[in-house]
Amino acid sequence: xxxxxxxxxxxxxxxxxxxxxxxxxxxxxxxxxxxxxxxxxxxxxxxxxxxxxxxxxxxxxxxxxxxxxxxxxxxxxxxxxxxxxxxxxxxxxxxxxxxxxxxxxxxxx
Amino acid sequence: xxxxxxxxxxxxxxxxxxxxxxxxxxxxxxxxxxxxxxxxxxxxxxxxxxxxxxxxxxxxxxxxxxxxxxxxxxxxxxxxxxxxxxxxxxxxxxxxxxxxxxxxxxxxxxxxxxxxxxxxxxxxxxxxxxxxxxxxxxxxxxxxxxxxxxxxxxxxxxxxxxxxxxxxxxxxxxxxxxxxxxxxxxxxxxxxxxxxxxxxxxxxxxxxxxxxxxxxxxxxxxxxxxxxxxxxxxxxxxxxxxxxxxxxxxxxxxxxxxxxxxxxxxxxxxxxxx
Numbered sequence: 001x002x003x004x005x006x007x008x009x010x011x012x013x014x015x016x017x018x019x020x021x022x023x024x025x026x027x028x029x030x031x032x033x034x035x036x037x038x039x040x041x042x043x044x045x046x047x048x049x050x051x052x053x054x055x056x057x058x059x060x061x062x063x064x065x066x067x068x069x070x071x072x073x074x075x076x077x078x079x080x081x082x083x084x085x086x087x088x089x090x091x092x093x094x095x096x097x098x099x100x101x102x103x104x105x106x107x108x109x
Numbered sequence: 110x111x112x113x114x115x116x117x118x119x120x121x122x123x124x125x126x127x128x129x130x131x132x133x134x135x136x137x138x139x140x141x142x143x144x145x146x147x148x149x150x151x152x153x154x155x156x157x158x159x160x161x162x163x164x165x166x167x168x169x170x171x172x173x174x175x176x177x178x179x180x181x182x183x184x185x186x187x188x189x190x191x192x193x194x195x196x197x198x199x200x201x202x203x204x205x206x207x208x209x210x211x212x213x214x215x216x217x218x219x220x221x222x223x224x225x226x227x228x229x230x231x232x233x234x235x236x237x238x239x240x241x242x243x244x245x246x247x248x249x250x251x252x253x254x255x256x257x258x259x260x261x262x263x264x265x266x267x268x269x270x271x272x273x274x275x276x277x278x279x280x281x282x283x284x285x286x287x288x289x290x291x292x293x294x295x296x297x298x299x300x301x302x303x304x305x306x307x308x309x310x311x312x313x314x315x316x317x318x319x320x321x322x323x324x325x326x327x328x329x330x331x332x333x334x335x336x337x338x339x340x341x342x343x344x345x346x347x348x349x350x351x352x353x354x355x356x357x358x359x360x361x362x363x364x365x366x367x368x369x370x371x372x373x374x375x376x377x378x379x380x381x382x383x
Contacts, residue, residue, distance in 0.1 A: 002250065002251065002282040002285055009168060009171070013166065013171070014164065017162075017164055017166075018162065028168075033311075035284065082314060083307060083343050083344055091346045101167060101168040104163070104165060105161055105163045107159050109159055109160075
């Protein structure tokens with residue numbers, strides 16, 4: 001639901017930063033548990049980019065795996081979803097990665 | 110993206126003080142900037158002229174930065190602000206009405222109401238006796254920190270008071286947007302089904318307190334409180350949980366105790382009492 005607002009935010013933020021250059025490629029990092037669906041961002045990107053410095057730019061999305069450290073046994077585990085248990089049985093986890101929502105880099109002409 | 114709600118598409122947020130019903134247009138900073146006036150001439154460009162720019166910036170950076178400003182604004186005025194989130198119809202407004210009625214002698218309470226449209230909720234809060242500002246998000250499905258900052262300027266809550274922010278009824282998007290509140294409270298009602306925390310884990314993971322509302326209806330429906338709590342703790346092991354019925358007044362003392370504790374455990378430890 002919020003992907004459209006976020007995509008508009010990406011377009012506006014990048015356009016502001018490239019100061020008038022034409023953007024040909026955008027690389028995003030989206031964490032697996034960030035709550036943002038990459039497909040939904042792709043779906044809105046072209047429409048949002050129309051009429052801006054990003055019109056026609058290609059979009060590359062790098063998904064960042066979710067990792068956490070278990071506060072009980074101190075081991076590091078990879079999470080496939082938000083409802084995760086360490087192999088020691090503890091649900092007391094601290095997220096290390098997987099919440100990212102970043103514009104990593106852009107290619108401009 | 111939800112094609113039904115068209116979140117923030119051409120969004121114009123309206124902020125209304127129900128006392129004077131004065132409306133003003135609010136330009137959503139997150140809405141697209143339709144810059145049709147760009148006049149770049151890129152003739153004779155070659156691939157060799159392409160440059161890579163490492164931007165490395167957070168997409169929610171603008172919202173988070175404004176949220177931190179709001180947080181500082183609250184701290185400077187010794188105001189306890191709570192972000193109340195739930196699906197539509199879980200009982201947020203009713204809980205606020207009850208809370209205002211029962212605690213108004215103890216604390217100054219003001220409310221920011223977030224809804225897509227109408228001032229119905231703000232009218233109820235106004236009738237309950239609290240100062241209230243309505244934020245209508247138009248097609249937006251959540252409040253963001255810029256909307257809150259605007260609403261706060263209009264609300265102008267007194268120092269040492271309590272500000273309740275009733276977010277747009279939605280268990281998804283509001284979870285992502287920090288407003289600068291001290292604590293996030295998620296309200297779910299027993300009629301929604303005990304698996305809500307598993308179906309909307311993001312919301313329950315960010316919440317500090319979960320209020321399980323409408324427990325007076327438990328005899329009439331199939332709902333296991335134990336299983337619901339177990340689900341919530343799977344998503345957030347240390348989440349605090351209070352069972353209430355805002356209409357029947359069940360569990361409210363525990364909610365008020367949580368509120369009093371929260372209000373008194375501010376930065377300088379001073380009491381907020383009038």
